[in-house]
Amino acid sequence: MLLHLAAEFDLQRDVGPWLAERGWAAALDTSENSSALHVVNVERNGKIIYTWKGNQRETHIGLYDLQTKENEHLYMFERDLRIISCSVNSERTLLAVSFRQYTEEERVSRLLQSVSKYLTLLIEIHPINNVRVLKAVDSCVRVQFLYPVEGRNTSTESRLLLVSEDKYIEQFDICVAVEEHKVVIQNSGQLPRARVADDLIWAQWDMTEQRLFYIVPKESRCTLKCVQFYPDGSFNSILESHLDISVTDTRVKLVNFGYDDCQDQDVTSTSLNLRVFTSKAGGLCVCCSLASDIPDVIIYSIYFLHKGYSKTFTVSLERTASHQLKEVAFLNLDYYVAAYLPGQFLHLLNIQHPDLLCYSLFLTGEDARIDTLQNGSIQSPLMSTILDGCIGRIYAVSISDSALLEFLQKSKRDSERLAALHCALLCVRSTADLEMKIICWISENLSTCHSFDPIQEFIVASLYSRMCSETHNLDKLLPYTSLLDWIGVIPGAVCTTDIISLPVLEFQNSKGFWEKLNSNLESVKYAEPHLHYHSNVLRREWQNLSEEQKEERRTTTYLRNIFENAKKVLSHLDTWDSEERLVPLFQEEDYQQQLLMGLMVAQLKDHLMRHLQYVGKKKIDQIVLDYVANLLNLVHRIMKEVWKRYRLHSCIFCFDERGSAAEFAVFHIMSRILEATNGMCMPLPPGFHTLHLGLGVRCLPLHTLLHYIDNGVLHLTETCVRKLLKDLDDTEKNEKLKFSIVTRLPEALGQKVRQFWNHPINANLIARKYVKLLLEKLGSRQCSRPISERRPVPVEFLPLNYLTNMLAEIENQGVHPYEKQDHVNVRFVEEAALKHTMMLLGLKYS
Known part of the structure; x- marks a missing residue:
């Protein structure tokens, strides 16, 4: 399974034994009432609120701490109540509870028409003291305490959000005081309150970042708004974005405001199935599944608000069983959002680079199966977290590197291979072991990938992954792929792309997510495609300088600075240990490659200085040196893994023997590395061309060898030619080889090495x-x-x-x-x- 789920919390495992010890065995008997034990909320600090029925059908509320692995009994109602919503403040002194007092049938039978159907209470629980009624209404209410700062000291103020199905949200300010070791509510009269939102039809609570997203319908389209809550108790509307989403059901839909075990039983095909997801890099996505008039067809849209466009996918289901199908579940995996329909498909969409479909994984059949999840209520309350409400489990979600590698190896389509390769390198943050396996896969599939070069993608994506986590906005300046476009399709899903208006932000001095989102929006406004570094200018300059040096026309300060850059890169490389010396690289000077290294440093530095002036010259110098040094390291890493795989000796410069099949395989891989780096104008480690030429002499017949030399595949180097002339005797065959090599030497190199052939x-x-x-x-x-x-x-x-x-x-x-x-x-x-x-x-x- 591609998604790996680790159960961080399980009601039966983590709460059941604790209940049994205290004699609440009725809570574990689910035969009579499936809601006897269920999760009702997940708070920001990792505390899970749950409820259960006691032996006399009384209603209990408990709390489990994910960090300490301990349970705590919070409160008990002596009646059998259905808890709708529950939240506890960070100091665990106040408890807000919303519950249904009576069903409509109970009110009629007991002649209680004047009694409210729902009741919302604020309870002092440290210790248990007073109970205040916040709402007594016939509409459902959800409650949620704010957690402005994690790990803050005990505060005398708490703030509570109250969300009503009557389409409004309020914030209550609650002051408490400590009296004789009791924490009591200080407000003598009505609690101060402020209206946060009105006329909403959908709302989602972001517990981690203390944000409220909500939608207000306006004529033919909806407006998405966001309210940010701050540690000082203030809040303000910070975002507004127009969405082309038609709403036919105007009932309020709430997301992440507690988890009522029965809330999904009333879901209809017209209800608004929508989620808003954010990423650490400033991505903002709206995921929405739309009603389809065509049987066996699922339609869902992803609005990439930080990019200015949306993608709508139409999926024809291969097999349908209407009694099993539920809504499309949307999951937040930070670098990806996932659209999941149990038994049908799992679609992972790249948030950072959604422009090319080949970076999205669309899985069906067994590949899309997630065994541990039921077909019922699947929610994503926190990033990389899944709550399965049916069985009361919370899972930490990650992409399985072993499953990803297996999928990469068995994939038959370029789109799947490329998506899996990027997922492994950019999302999984590949380990040395996974990198080694990817290199092995690349060496076996050089000729099977037709629409992209796997070596190029491995180098570029690995560099992007290693470098962009260090500096803000660097991801917009460094290349993440060698592809400029993608004309392929995803089998099973039809995609349409639409331009949408960018959201409007109103914030001042706000750091973190909002600053990154604003930076992303600015990049879209001001020609984002031109921000990524490209090698066109580098290639022209390298060719010009190479020609000038051949003619020895100049040795300028500019050139001296270029070679000084190259020396810094080489000195910046790690010291190679004995195992890494297995491949004879970095053991000679290579003028052409040092020239290219120095030029790349100079031009990449200029590129970053134009857009990252605030970082500072010293930091940019370090970034550039790291980038080029990591590039050389990656090529060396590929060579080392290939060398070990084919069990080659540390030295292959013995020209009196023919090369083995293993040497020929390595020669072919080196030729593809050369082709890949030439295509992107990237430098190679010094000694690469010498090693390549040495393998070519051993493995190729003379006419093929000369053809490779004449066409620039093999480069004549002083080290290799000198050894060739000195070590080979002057048999007729060797004379022919030497003569053919010597006649092809550039004049400057020829003058150096011809003296070694006394013939x-x-x-x-x-x-x-x-x-x-x-x-x-x-x-x-x-x-x-x-x-x-x-x-x-x-x-x-x-x-x-x-x-x-x-x-x-x-x-x-x-x-x-x-x-x-x-x-x-x-x-x-x-x-x-x-x-x-x-x-x-x-x-x-x-």
Whole structure:
């Protein structure tokens, strides 16, 4: 199962034994009344309020503390009552209870028409003293104490929200005093109250952040509003957003205001099934399931208010059993919201990046099954928490990394693979073990993913996950994917996207969620797609500087700073231990890769400075160095896992043997790593090209090797070529290989390594290049004076005599292209040409 549920609270497990010890066995007998023991509320500080029936059918209220694992008896009514709502203040001195006194039939039979159907009480419980009536009405009322600050000291004030089905919400201010070790309500008359909201048809309480979301119908659409409550007792309306949702049922629907065991029995197909979810990164989503006129079709919409658009999904059910189907349950998983229909589907939608459907997991059949949940009341009172009201359990919800990996391995569609890969890297916060398994999966599926490069996605998503948790707004500036768009579909679900108006925020000096949400909205307003770092400019600059350096046109302060950046990155890397030395990387200088490293540091730093000035230059420098160093670490991590998997030795630079099948497999993976990093213009660890070329020499036939070199797949490095020329003997086959390599060397590199091959072919090649360069330098210049006298040539070979005389004349005119190589001169060319001529004629030269 993809979602892992751990039961943090279970009525039968955590409360049942405690009740049995105290002789309340009737509470455990559910045969007569299924509501004998059930949860009625979950408070902010992790305390769970529950109710049960005693041996004489009296009604008890208890409290369980998740942290101390202890139960506490709060209050008892001597009558058999149905508790509607209950809340206790943080000091556990006051208890608010709403209950139904009589059913309509009981009132008629007892001639109690003048007696209110529902009663709401405020009770002093430390110790038990007075009872005050807050409401005596015929409409249902919910109560909820505010918890402004977690862990605050004992306060003399408490505030209570009272939510009425008559479509209004009030806040009561309650002052208490300590008298002779008794906590009593101080207000002598009517309790002060303030109206919080009016004319609402839906409301949801956010216990963690002390926020009230509610909806007011306005003509053809609804308006979502939010009231924020503060520690000092004040509150204000902070958000307003228009939603294109039509409401046919105007009864009040309440979410997270306690959990009445019978509240879901009256749910109809026209009731408003809606939830508001927030994320730590400033995401705000409205999830709503809509009534469908088509049988066996479920429609639900997700309004991504922080992005400015909504997505509506139409799902055709494969098999239906109408007696089992309930509402779509919406769950808050922080990085994802989940739409769950038991027995049908589980849809995880990425909150941070909802634009591309390939980042959402849509599961059906066995993949969507969640065994421990019943088909009844499923609610999400807190982030990553599920309350199953039918059996009285509270679960901590997490995405199972093992199930996610299993799903990744068996998936046949690119959309599923990509969604699972991103979920593992961004949401699960992958461990070293999970990362290793993902790398193994990537190495096995390089050719099965057609619409994305798994290596690119692994590198980019891993970097994004590691870096963005450190600094606010960094997630808007760093790339999270290598994809620019996605044209695929999700089988089983049809999606339509609509632009919606951005919500209006009114707040001052508010930190935390509201500040992050406002930042997200500002990004949408001001061209969010242009904020993410892109490598286009980096690629052009790298190519330009590489060409200039080949021609040795400049060595500027700018270039010195670039290479200084690269040195900082390399010194920033962790010290490799003996196991990590298994792969021979980071053991040589690589000019091209250091140039790219330094350029990436410079350009990424400029990009962040434009948008994160308030962070400070020192912090940005650290972020950039971490980013590039982590990039190199990730490539090295891939190489290390591949090296270990194929059991390669630490050194593969032995060219007198052919490569094994394992080496060829690693060579192929390295080629794909090179392709992936080239596609994103990302640097590679120094030594990567040397290692790649060494494997290529061992594994590829000569014509394929040369083809890879000519097409830029393999890069000739000084370390590898020098070892190749020194270690291989001069058999005919090896001469051909060496000659083919030497003729392809760039001029600067060729001058460094040709001296390591003491062979007439190499001498001839050097002579040819020398003559060619002399003649190019000469150009159209004509020799104006007669050929100078020279000592006689040892062999009467007129073309050679003429050539050497002409070269001597050029040298006399001051053209010395090989001044730095004293062994290359006219005499050397003469000797090389003579040797080559004698070889061609099959004569022995001495």
